[in-house]
Amino acid sequence: MNVLELDDVRLGVPDRGGDRAILRGVSLSVAPGEAIGLVGESGSGKSMTLRTVLRTEPWGARVTGRVMLEGEDVRRLGAADLRRVRADALAMISQDPRAALNPLLRVSGFLVEGLCDARGGSRQPAVRRARDLLSQVGIADVDRCMDSYPHELSGGMLQRVVIAAAVASSPRLLLADEPTTALDVSTQSEVMAILDDQRREHGMAMVFVTHDLELASAVCDRIAVLYAGEIVEIATPEQLHSSPRHPYTRLLLDSRPSLTTKAPMLPVIPGRPIAAYEVEDRCAFSGRCPWAAPQCVDGEVPLLHAAGRAVRCHRSDELAGELAHPTATEATP
Numbered sequence: 001m002n003v004l005e006l007d008d009v010r011l012g013v014p015d016r017g018g019d020r021a022i023l024r025g026v027s028l029s030v031a032p033g034e035a036i037g038l039v040g041e042s043g044s045g046k047s048m049t050l051r052t053v054l055r056t057e058p059w060g061a062r063v064t065g066r067v068m069l070e071g072e073d074v075r076r077l078g079a080a081d082l083r084r085v086r087a088d089a090l091a092m093i094s095q096d097p098r099a100a101l102n103p104l105l106r107v108s109g110f111l112v113e114g115l116c117d118a119r120g121g122s123r124q125p126a127v128r129r130a131r132d133l134l135s136q137v138g139i140a141d142v143d144r145c146m147d148s149y150p151h152e153l154s155g156g157m158l159q160r161v162v163i164a165a166a167v168a169s170s171p172r173l174l175l176a177d178e179p180t181t182a183l184d185v186s187t188q189s190e191v192m193a194i195l196d197d198q199r200r201e202h203g204m205a206m207v208f209v210t211h212d213l214e215l216a217s218a219v220c221d222r223i224a225v226l227y228a229g230e231i232v233e234i235a236t237p238e239q240l241h242s243s244p245r246h247p248y249t250r251l252l253l254d255s256r257p258s259l260t261t262k263a264p265m266l267p268v269i270p271g272r273p274i275a276a277y278e279v280e281d282r283c284a285f286s287g288r289c290p291w292a293a294p295q296c297v298d299g300e301v302p303l304l305h306a307a308g309r310a311v312r313c314h315r316s317d318e319l320a321g322e323l324a325h326p327t328a329t330e331a332t333p
């Protein structure tokens with residue numbers, strides 16, 4: 001059984017008497033222990049997808065579709081069951097570790113309180129377990145860390161504490177929303193390595209939100225590309241890099257700066273990203289797509305999701321067959 005299955009998840013927020021679309025039918029499955037990367041431009045709906053799993057979407061949002069976590073539809077759970085699922089099956093790591101910790105509690109208080117809440121039992125074993133978790137995430141001076149308040153620790157140390165707290169209850173699914181974005185580059189790679197290590201050691205599945213396609217390729221088994229509130233392509237990193245199916249993915253890959261060749265100008269995808277609510281009857285990417293044709297109607301975009309219930313961009317075969325594809329400048333509509 002999959003740990004997580006999203007089936008045609010749509011989310012709209014109230015706007016002037018109607019609904020403003022944010023997610024337009026997201027379908028995704030995550031197998032036990034599998035890591036899925038969720039990439040896409042700002043505003044494409046990556047975080048909102050995670051929020052439908054946690055049930056922390058904005059107040060008044062209307063969500064349809066199914067969000068199955070270990071066979072239970074989290075959208076239908078009552079308060080007590082939702083608390084149980086959040087404590088037991090799920091963990092979340094966000095961009096800003098400071099937001100996850102109580103500034104008035106020392107690290108020991110934060111971890112021990114969480115462990116006692118989740119597992120019950122007395123304080124002493126929880127303290128031992130907290131110390132153990134901190135050394136597992138590479139904290140050298142465990143005593144000092146346990147005694148510190150959040151403001152006394154660096155962002156990298158704090159993110160390690162958050163990872164320790166996240167794995168403490170051995171959840172089956174980790175939702176990681178840009179967990180290293182707020183850190184400097186060398187700390188980023190240390191924290192990412194620890195997260196990846198811990199995930200593998202505890203056999204957790206992960207949905208990893210990032211803007212960084214290379215990072216997603218390094219740590220994920222599959223990558224889902226989101227555009228305007230919809231997954232346009234899901235593939236393994238190898239497939240994605242060697243034969244991207246969706247024009248957006250292809251242009252995204254073409255836009256990466258090269259470390260070895262100096263380009264006079266960085267390639268860009270022409271036009272601007274559109275929001276989910278702006279999508280009309282045409283394919284959401286057609287306004288920016290150099291291969292767009294009149295028949296690119298909405299609903300015919302490629303969806304290669306695990307369930308196999310898929311259509312794919314009818315342009316993709318032609319795309320794959322093209323010897324030379326337009327550069328970003330040639331592509332300007």
Ligand SMILES: Nc1ncnc2c1ncn2[C@@H]1O[C@H](COP(=O)(O)OP(=O)(O)OP(=O)(O)O)[C@@H](O)[C@H]1O
Pocket residue numbers: 013022040041042043044045046047048049058275
């Ligand atoms: N509380 C809210 N109420 C209404 N709309 C919201 C709210 N939070 C986010 N949105 C809108 O939902 C859309 C998707 O937001 P989301 O945060 O999921 O994007 P994202 O892909 O995670 O972007 P980023 O990479 O910048 O974090 C955006 O258009 C955003 O403006």
